[in-house]
Amino acid sequence: MTEAGVIPFEPRRFRTTVPYYAAYRAPYPARLIELVAAAVCLAPPHRVLDLGCGPGMLAIAFAPRAAQTVAMDPEPEMLMAASRAAAAVPLTLVEGSSFDLTPDMGPFRLVTMGRSFHWMDRPATLRALDRLVEPGGAVALFDETMIGRHGRAWKTAIHESIDQFSQKPSPRAFRNLPDWLAHEEILAASPFAAMTRFGVITRRELTLEELIGRAHSMSSGSPEAVGDRVAEFTADLRQRLQALEPSGTFVELAEMSGLVARRLQDC
Numbered sequence: 001m002t003e004a005g006v007i008p009f010e011p012r013r014f015r016t017t018v019p020y021y022a023a024y025r026a027p028y029p030a031r032l033i034e035l036v037a038a039a040v041c042l043a044p045p046h047r048v049l050d051l052g053c054g055p056g057m058l059a060i061a062f063a064p065r066a067a068q069t070v071a072m073d074p075e076p077e078m079l080m081a082a083s084r085a086a087a088a089v090p091l092t093l094v095e096g097s098s099f100d101l102t103p104d105m106g107p108f109r110l111v112t113m114g115r116s117f118h119w120m121d122r123p124a125t126l127r128a129l130d131r132l133v134e135p136g137g138a139v140a141l142f143d144e145t146m147i148g149r150h151g152r153a154w155k156t157a158i159h160e161s162i163d164q165f166s167q168k169p170s171p172r173a174f175r176n177l178p179d180w181l182a183h184e185e186i187l188a189a190s191p192f193a194a195m196t197r198f199g200v201i202t203r204r205e206l207t208l209e210e211l212i213g214r215a216h217s218m219s220s221g222s223p224e225a226v227g228d229r230v231a232e233f234t235a236d237l238r239q240r241l242q243a244l245e246p247s248g249t250f251v252e253l254a255e256m257s258g259l260v261a262r263r264l265q266d267c
Helices: 015-024 030-039 057-065 076-086 122-130 149-165 171-175 183-188 208-216 223-244
Strands: 047-051 068-073 092-095 108-114 133-146 194-207 249-262
Touching: 015 076, 015 208, 015 223, 030 057, 030 108, 030 133, 030 194, 030 249, 047 057, 057 068, 057 076, 057 108, 068 076, 076 092, 122 133, 122 183, 133 149, 149 208, 149 223, 149 249, 183 194, 183 249, 194 208, 208 223
Parallel strands: 047 068, 047 108, 068 092, 108 133
Antiparallel strands: 133 249, 194 249
């Protein structure tokens, strides 16, 4: 870590994950998008910023509910994927990270972050967003939590294989350190201290190949992170997963959540 509670910034860490991320990450359910949008009364002429947008999953989902949606990511390949996925959905693409936020970018009614907040200097990011989020607006952190022993088992298998072969430290290594604070703790000490969590539980069936794709969508399991041991990594992971479920069909029961954080005076 560069300082307590901050993961070192690597702007192109996800470069080789792009095709896997877009294809194999769990989608955010439409009902969750509706709940978050309703919570902040999102509608034109409001603007949305999807910070660390990746291939644009959240940006595309919220765009029809806003006058303008800005999709921002430091990886140009991710922005290209977002542009392709958006098709007729209008997005404003901006190459940059949380370190590039400036007051003149606002105002925004909603700033979304899908599994990206942990990569940022979180207190500094929230201070910057306090200058960008309009009165009555909010920051929303999206995440997923695996439910049940079957899903946790295959997720553990993926992590164990990544830990064996990856040349890049997993973000779990940082988040397990004693000085790491939960997102809620960071928010509670920020201007956005009033929090409400919305959750939707989804069930999907995944194939073995889809789970291998999911592993490659993780920055520490990407082709770049594994390097010249990609074939070994894939074989090891396939063996682990087949041992767990010889049928080749895996269940993903997960709670997809949106943590909406507002200013206390707006509640």
